[in-house]
Amino acid sequence: RICYVNGDYVAEEDAKISVFDRGFLFADGVYEVTSVLGGKLIDFDGHATRLSRSLSELAMPSPVTRDELLDIHRELVTRNGIEEGLVYLQITRGAADRDFAYPTDAAPGIVLFTQTKTLIESPAARAGIRIVSLPDARWGRRDIKTVQLLYPSMAKMEAKAQGADDAWMVEDGHVTEGTSNNAYIVKGSTIVTRQLGTEILAGITRNAVLRFAREAQMKVEERAFTVEEAESADEAFVTSATTFVQPVVSINGSEIGDGTPGPVARRLREIYIEESRKAGI
Ligand code: PMP
Secondary structure (H helix, E strand, O other): OOOEOEEEEEEEOOOOOOOHHHHHHHOEEEEEEEEOOOOOOOOHHHHHHHHHHHHOOOOOOOOOOOOHHHHHHHHHHHHHOOOOOEEEEEEEEOOOOOOOOHHHOOOOOEEEEEEEEEOOHHHHHHEEEEEEEEEEEOOOOOOEEEOOHHHHHHHHHHHHHHOOOOEEEOOOEEEEEEOOOOOEEEEEEEEEEEEEOOOOOOOHHHHHHHHHHHOOOOEEEEEEEEEEHHHHHOOOEOOOOOOOEOOOOOOOOOEOOOOOOOOOHHHHHHHHHHHHHHHOO
């Protein structure tokens, strides 16, 4: 597998960065994951735009332009022969003597790699996933896509220990989002998902799915919802770049609807995949 490290395409064994890199020492870095379908990048522009925003919120310069970034993504997809899978991108503030203050002389570091992954024929999409709710103990700037992912990782482990597949995190009585996805419920014919803010990540898939839902004349409400509301919803689902739309079939042991993937989630998954295939670059 060929990786990209600071300007060079290198074999995986040679893809190395400094122990002084602030991504490693302080989680001082941001990332993006772009899915690949039929060898094409899905929603590249959305990911590039969010990346710029994450960087600017952290006063971190970008080592590449949008066009260079696109070229690197495409080059890696080609070199690694990715038909279906993902491209992972990470930018960190770079290597410097360890100090809490941002260094003035560090050059930002950039790393990309690819992963082949079955995205469309996903067993989890067919069967739906089981969710448990857990407290949201992350920091307060979840709108910035940083590599600080330890709490989501702990929450995922706790969900698995409880016999579920994933967790929805809860703050002040309301669901924020999933460990690595945005959370939705369906009440009657209305899709409900939390409004954007510093409490959640503005999912690129969320943006596309809400647009497709509105175009299909579905009703969408962007507001916070409680765990109780979710447990008694008609349907629930999650979205992310690599899982698209994934139905949720139980929350805290309560079956959602009849305990099988609901029609709204199934339809949105179909539309999302079809439209993404058409729009991939
Ligand atoms: N929320 C969180 C916390 C995430 O980690 C992700 C996945 N990166 C998402 C939402 C979904 O974002 P996207 O649709 O851009 O993958």
